[in-house]
Amino acid sequence: MTDIAIKIENLSKKYLIGAQSSQYDTFRDLLMNGLTSPFKKMRDIIRGLPTGAAGLTETIWALKDISFDVKKGEIVGIIGRNGAGKSTLLKILSRITEPTEGYADIYGRVGSLLEVGTGFHPELTGRENIYLNGSILGMKKEEIIRKFDEIIAFAEIEKFLDTPVKHFSSGMYMRLAFAVAAHLEPEILVIDEVLAVGDIEFQKKCLGKMGDVAAEGRTVLFVSHNMSQIRRLCTRGLWLKNGKCVYEGSVEDAISSYQLSFLNNNDTEADSGFISWRIVNSKHEKPHTIYDEGEVEVEIILVVDKPILNGTFALVLQPSDGNKIAGWGESGIKCDTGTYNLNCRFSTFPLRPGIYQWYVSLWDGGKKIDVNNLYPELVVSCKDHSTLKEPWAGFLNIPCSIQVYKP
Amino acid sequence: MDNQHIRLQPSKGWISLQLDELWNYRELLYFLTWRDVKVRYKQTVLGAAWAVLQPFLTMIIFTIFFGKMANVGSDGLPYPIFSYAGLLPWTFFAQGLSQSSNSLVGSANLLKKIYFPRLVIPISSVLAPAVDFFIAFAVLLIMMVWYGIIPGIRVIFLPFLLILTFTTALGTGMWLSAMNVQFRDIKYVIPFFIQIWLFATPVIYPASKVFTFMEQRGIPVWLFGLNPLTGIVEGFRWCLLGTGSRSFSIMVASTIVSFSLFISGVYYFRRMERTFADVV
Numbered sequence A: 001m002t003d004i005a006i007k008i009e010n011l012s013k014k015y016l017i018g019a020q021s022s023q024y025d026t027f028r029d030l031l032m033n034g035l036t037s038p039f040k041k042m043r044d045i046i047r048g049l050p051t052g053a054a055g056l057t058e059t060i061w062a063l064k065d066i067s068f069d070v071k072k073g074e075i076v077g078i079i080g081r082n083g084a085g086k087s088t089l090l091k092i093l094s095r096i097t098e099p100t101e102g103y104a105d106i107y108g109r110v111g112s113l114l115e116v117g118t119g120f121h122p123e124l125t126g127r128e129n130i131y132l133n134g135s136i137l138g139m140k141k142e143e144i145i146r147k148f149d150e151i152i153a154f155a156e157i158e159k160f161l162d163t164p165v166k167h168f169s170s171g172m173y174m175r176l177a178f179a180v181a182a183h184l185e186p187e188i189l190v191i192d193e194v195l196a197v198g199d200i201e202f203q204k205k206c207l208g209k210m211g212d213v214a215a216e217g218r219t220v221l222f223v224s225h226n227m228s229q230i231r232r233l234c235t236r237g238l239w240l241k242n243g244k245c246v247y248e249g250s251v252e253d254a255i256s257s258y259q260l261s262f263l264n265n266n267d268t269e270a271d272s273g274f275i276s277w278r279i280v281n282s283k284h285e286k287p288h289t290i291y292d293e294g295e296v297e298v299e300i301i302l303v304v305d306k307p308i309l310n311g312t313f314a315l316v317l318q319p320s321d322g323n324k325i326a327g328w329g330e331s332g333i334k335c336d337t338g339t340y341n342l343n344c345r346f347s348t349f350p351l352r353p354g355i356y357q358w359y360v361s362l363w364d365g366g367k368k369i370d371v372n373n374l375y376p377e378l379v380v381s382c383k384d385h386s387t388l389k390e391p392w393a394g395f396l397n398i399p400c401s402i403q404v405y406k407p
Numbered sequence B: 001m002d003n004q005h006i007r008l009q010p011s012k013g014w015i016s017l018q019l020d021e022l023w024n025y026r027e028l029l030y031f032l033t034w035r036d037v038k039v040r041y042k043q044t045v046l047g048a049a050w051a052v053l054q055p056f057l058t059m060i061i062f063t064i065f066f067g068k069m070a071n072v073g074s075d076g077l078p079y080p081i082f083s084y085a086g087l088l089p090w091t092f093f094a095q096g097l098s099q100s101s102n103s104l105v106g107s108a109n110l111l112k113k114i115y116f117p118r119l120v121i122p123i124s125s126v127l128a129p130a131v132d133f134f135i136a137f138a139v140l141l142i143m144m145v146w147y148g149i150i151p152g153i154r155v156i157f158l159p160f161l162l163i164l165t166f167t168t169a170l171g172t173g174m175w176l177s178a179m180n181v182q183f184r185d186i187k188y189v190i191p192f193f194i195q196i197w198l199f200a201t202p203v204i205y206p207a208s209k210v211f212t213f214m215e216q217r218g219i220p221v222w223l224f225g226l227n228p229l230t231g232i233v234e235g236f237r238w239c240l241l242g243t244g245s246r247s248f249s250i251m252v253a254s255t256i257v258s259f260s261l262f263i264s265g266v267y268y269f270r271r272m273e274r275t276f277a278d279v280v
Helices: A027-047 A086-093 A126-136 A141-155 A170-182 A200-215 A227-233 A251-264 B019-024 B026-040 B049-069 B079-106 B108-113 B120-146 B153-182 B185-199 B207-216 B221-226 B228-241 B248-279
Strands: A004-017 A058-071 A075-079 A101-107 A110-113 A188-192 A219-223 A236-241 A244-250 A273-279 A296-304 A308-319 A326-335 A338-346 A354-364 A367-373 A378-380 B005-008
Touching: A004 A086, A004 A219, A058 A086, A058 A101, A058 A219, A058 A236, A058 A244, A075 A086, A075 A227, A075 A251, A086 A101, A086 A110, A086 A188, A086 A219, A126 A141, A126 A170, A126 B026, A141 A170, A170 A200, A200 A219, A200 A227, A219 A227, A227 A251, A236 A251, A244 A251, A273 A354, A273 A367, A296 A354, A308 A338, A308 A367, A326 A338, B019 B026, B026 B120, B049 B079, B049 B120, B079 B108, B079 B120, B079 B153, B079 B185, B079 B228, B108 B248, B120 B153, B120 B228, B153 B185, B153 B228, B153 B248, B207 B221, B207 B228, B221 B228, B221 B248, B228 B248
Parallel strands: A075 A219, A075 A236, A110 A188, A188 A219
Antiparallel strands: A004 A058, A004 A101, A101 B005, A236 A244, A273 A296, A296 A338, A308 A326, A308 A354, A354 A367, A354 A378
């Protein structure tokens, strides 16, 4: 009995892509090839050799010589830009595809969530889809029956249980799908970017659920582009780049080295999105803490990998429980590719001490570029002018003296 | 919690069938079949009546054109029940074959996103038409009462014929569905293939006509049985309607071909399975 959950040794995966193998020289070659190739292909089919769509010659190593161990109960966050091999790794670990070289030893039952709502059938009702989807994800029937009430309560769709899911709103659909998936109880859970569903409230609930899963001591492998989610959930980080493992270690280090790679290297790395933020004019050490009500200059770092033609940026300040305090915006933003600073200057910042959060969004025309909470949280650590110390006294920190007299 | 250990590595050569794993996933098989059955006639006005209407209307058309006009013969039976008894296993087979052949491509999203024994997909798509078969079978029983035909003890062979229909449909379905993943040509071939196969099977005409034809030219009759559907359709009529007593050699040939198709199909499918997710 070891405490290892996953042991990966020199794991590699090759894919065939792109160009057709040969060029035709003459019309006769073309004609001959057209006549003979079906027979050649037939021969290959019977022998089980890759042909046709798979008979392409150019290859790419989606994963190359990945080796690492995951201990039982660890939550590993896998980060890296699109095409780095994150999903391929998860696909191999969830047995969807075979590695080309190397091996992975898995100790325990694996549940994988590479997509929310896999196998949902639009014609079936919510109830029926819970059973269908649950069994596709690998749950036993009695397990689904046992968790049924929990699932519908989590999804908040009690009223629509017997409605075909094709009549569901997309939000309801995703909630139901996630609810089923969230109640999967394998020893090893493999998750690919699925927490990005529903509204902010639901995302929080999902994150909470994932946190519970982690707390129960299960092993989780989690792929996300959302650094704040990774930071919050994971205990270890793995950074993949072009199919190779570039960094493996603590979450913070993995994320910061990953993010640093954007800043140093404008031409490579990442899809567009917000990377980090800091207070520029802070006189103190901590760049995420405000110490007085005076001027505050916040810098948000944005990476753009496709030019933005008509961008709309919004910045919302939230208390930690998710309500909104204030919002600001700017439209008509034009950006080429590269790293940008969004400089937001506040002439005054009259907020009571506490923990707050920046919520940012960037849209290009009608297209979502990134909508996210910025991490870490903003800490306001100034003098509290409110005489009532309870949180219900609100957020604004405005000095006020109260006098009582008879006119 | 069970503590299992698996090693994921490149597989080489012929891999084992892992039927025990298939057994572990029997609930998924049940749910997928149930889904296919449930969804099939959703949002139709006539619903499950289609299961009866399809063979029944075909039977009427066959009766008019082949029974009355072309007068192909029916081994002394009324042509409607003769053709309907043949159409029943044929429809089950044809539905099972076409559904299972397209099943993998149709479930591409499942193949790419989740692991389960891939065999579950073609199996469930052959099982779903079985439900139609039983509905349509009830009509055959009514017709038998109408024509006053009482089946003898031979009826005990019916389950075996059903299994044979299943293995033939699934055997062919496994071959074609695995090929279909790589070559979408299969999709266009199948309707044509089924049509040809129908004419090669004694559904419309009595097998006895072919036997006579073959005997006159000195061709061994059992060769006709190499089409497993010949044995199945003749067998159906034999055990329900009491026709065709000289089909033993046909039955043997059909059974051998059917089981060979099935076994080779399973192995071919398992061999191709590893590339499904990458190619589909």
